[in-house]
Amino acid sequence: MRTLKVSASPIHGLGVFAARAIAQGEEILTVDDRRVVDARSPLRPELSEYDYYLDYLAKGKKVLLQNPERHLNHGCESNTCLRTRAGERRLVALRDIAAGEEFTLDYSLNRKLDKSLACRCGSQRCRGTIFLDYFKLPAELQKDRLPLLEAWFIEEHGLGGGTAAG
Numbered sequence: 001m002r003t004l005k006v007s008a009s010p011i012h013g014l015g016v017f018a019a020r021a022i023a024q025g026e027e028i029l030t031v032d033d034r035r036v037v038d039a040r041s042p043l044r045p046e047l048s049e050y051d052y053y054l055d056y057l058a059k060g061k062k063v064l065l066q067n068p069e070r071h072l073n074h075g076c077e078s079n080t081c082l083r084t085r086a087g088e089r090r091l092v093a094l095r096d097i098a099a100g101e102e103f104t105l106d107y108s109l110n111r112k113l114d115k116s117l118a119c120r121c122g123s124q125r126c127r128g129t130i131f132l133d134y135f136k137l138p139a140e141l142q143k144d145r146l147p148l149l150e151a152w153f154i155e156e157h158g159l160g161g162g163t164a165a166g
């Protein structure tokens, strides 16, 4: 049985929806990170390669998100997160997700970009503005979301806590 489907979203444009019930911890999809965008291979708008489909990985690496993962919308109380396992990013369910529910990802995680977007995720604790910057989250939310960060982001930003002074 299919795991997901892409269709019109009440949040924004197209979204990715559960085609069946998903259990907490289940891997929903593997992200295709093969299209690296750099000086040698820039975005090609004539092929519908737009900067809003970019994602940002360790050491400044940029990739163009493919279908369906490029259609994942932001949720302030997201029901999924990304986890790198065996060198590939997997979209993992943070809780049980019912058939028909939209998968959402927190765009503030693993990012430190000078960009923001208006949010219409509709969750009770919607932050109104999506900062594509973990460090612009309120302090208590940063603490709460810390376990959801990718290991490379924790390392690059010294969030491991091993050498905290006082």
Ligand SMILES: [Zn+2]
Pocket (backbone or CB within 6 Å): 075, 076, 077, 119, 120, 121, 122, 123, 125, 126, 127, 128
């Ligand atoms: Zn929101």
